[in-house]
Amino acid sequence: MAMTKPHYAADKNSVSKDEQGGTWVIKPRGLNIVWGNDERYWKIPEKTDVNKPVELLQVSWLEVTGSVDGLTPGKYKLTFDVKLTADAFGWKDIQVFLMAKVGKKGKYKWARVKLDQGLNTDIVSIPADTQKLKIEVPNDPTDKTLHFGLYEVWSGKWKGGLEIYNAKVTAISEA
Numbered sequence: 001m002a003m004t005k006p007h008y009a010a011d012k013n014s015v016s017k018d019e020q021g022g023t024w025v026i027k028p029r030g031l032n033i034v035w036g037n038d039e040r041y042w043k044i045p046e047k048t049d050v051n052k053p054v055e056l057l058q059v060s061w062l063e064v065t066g067s068v069d070g071l072t073p074g075k076y077k078l079t080f081d082v083k084l085t086a087d088a089f090g091w092k093d094i095q096v097f098l099m100a101k102v103g104k105k106g107k108y109k110w111a112r113v114k115l116d117q118g119l120n121t122d123i124v125s126i127p128a129d130t131q132k133l134k135i136e137v138p139n140d141p142t143d144k145t146l147h148f149g150l151y152e153v154w155s156g157k158w159k160g161g162l163e164i165y166n167a168k169v170t171a172i173s174e175a
Contacts, residue, residue: 008036008044010066022171024068028054028164034063053083053163060158062096065149068169071102073139075172077132078148079125081165084115088161091115096152098127100135103143109135115162123165134172 014030017023028045033054035041041059045052056062078100084091099110111133113126127133137144146169152159 008033056162058160062152085161090159100148
């Protein structure tokens, strides 16, 4: 396979907003994926397969990022809908990080999540509600773009068998 660029760049047409629910849904093709254009490491769904996940075959450097533009002031939560396949490997004793910030110069907020290899064979939303990653868009930011990502770059371990169905940014109200 001849590649010009090893990393997959997000297709902004794969980001949509549900106006009633205040949720932005970022489908797999709407995410930036390090090593995503290399078929040895990732399986990217075709443009017509909008409901299929992106599948991690094997990497030691997991970095999947995205962004949502034009958020209004308020509070939001970030989740990824993921699943470990039956033949997943490399997830034992490591954690993934979800990180998010508002604006290029914003300060990251993060949540650490352990994927239970052998137990997560259903689609799950991470982080769980008890670990919710909350991001606040203040009233006065000049850059209202939310930058976010899913990372595991610190262990150096090879891992595979992760399916990512989407990322979601949802407006929340504090009760």
